Amino acid sequence: MTTCRNRRPVLTRALWAVSLAVGLLLGCSGEDAEDAEAAAVAATPEAGAAAAREAVSAPAPEAHASAAAGGEERTDSGEAAMPAVAGAAAADLPALPPLSQRPPVPDVSVTDIAGREIALAGLDDQISLIVFWATWCRPCLMEIPHLVDLTERFGNQGFQVLGLSIDRQGIGVVKPFLEQHPEINYTIVPNGHPAAAAFGGIQSIPTSFLVDRNGRVIRGFRGLVPGEVLEGYVRAALAES
Numbered sequence: 001m002t003t004c005r006n007r008r009p010v011l012t013r014a015l016w017a018v019s020l021a022v023g024l025l026l027g028c029s030g031e032d033a034e035d036a037e038a039a040a041v042a043a044t045p046e047a048g049a050a051a052a053r054e055a056v057s058a059p060a061p062e063a064h065a066s067a068a069a070g071g072e073e074r075t076d077s078g079e080a081a082m083p084a085v086a087g088a089a090a091a092d093l094p095a096l097p098p099l100s101q102r103p104p105v106p107d108v109s110v111t112d113i114a115g116r117e118i119a120l121a122g123l124d125d126q127i128s129l130i131v132f133w134a135t136w137c138r139p140c141l142m143e144i145p146h147l148v149d150l151t152e153r154f155g156n157q158g159f160q161v162l163g164l165s166i167d168r169q170g171i172g173v174v175k176p177f178l179e180q181h182p183e184i185n186y187t188i189v190p191n192g193h194p195a196a197a198a199f200g201g202i203q204s205i206p207t208s209f210l211v212d213r214n215g216r217v218i219r220g221f222r223g224l225v226p227g228e229v230l231e232g233y234v235r236a237a238l239a240e241s
Helices: 013-025 030-038 047-054 138-157 171-180 193-198 227-239
Strands: 063-065 073-075 109-111 117-119 127-133 159-165 187-189 207-211 217-222
Touching (some): 127 193, 127 227, 138 227, 159 227
Parallel strands (some): 159 187
Antiparallel strands (some): 109 117, 127 207
16 A cells, blocks of 8 residues: 655654655655655544544455556455445445444544635534545545545535645645646645544555544545545445435
């Protein structure tokens, strides 16, 4: 799974050089790797945040590595017997954990690029994909077309994407980035650090959390997840009554 690693800025000069080399391998430039260290988010001890963090898994249960596809993951058929959504066959939908096993979204508010305050614990009546990302993270940029596609296809069915940036310069870099990428059709939050801390700390990006209509985390995804895997989970979540 391709990610950009979030590292604490406490490394010695020698270890920093090693981390820089790793950052380059992950697709981040030297400046990006420096940002990754500076953008490290502290974990909180709250039980809810820890539970949400533990919901993250990689790869998704229905995915497996494919060497022929250059290391990308492809989706096997799920076993859940659920009604079809947007024409999908029930067998194509992954099984979701029962409600009793889904941790609540941390009670934290964020402000989007338009100045609108959003309470993450109040995302009721919609299926939400909360994505932690950064403008310098190559895997995050590779994920954008998938998020745009999901929003176009399922936005009118009660689904939304919230992109929470952990760029240390906040709106100063996020706003110019959005001006260069007018195709982004989902909500962007220029300062996602408080939310990242509330989730128990984000160790690598992209990291995403799929939230049900009751404000509970269905599951998390660490790294660049194939679009068809995300789509399967979105469809399954929308199929829930």
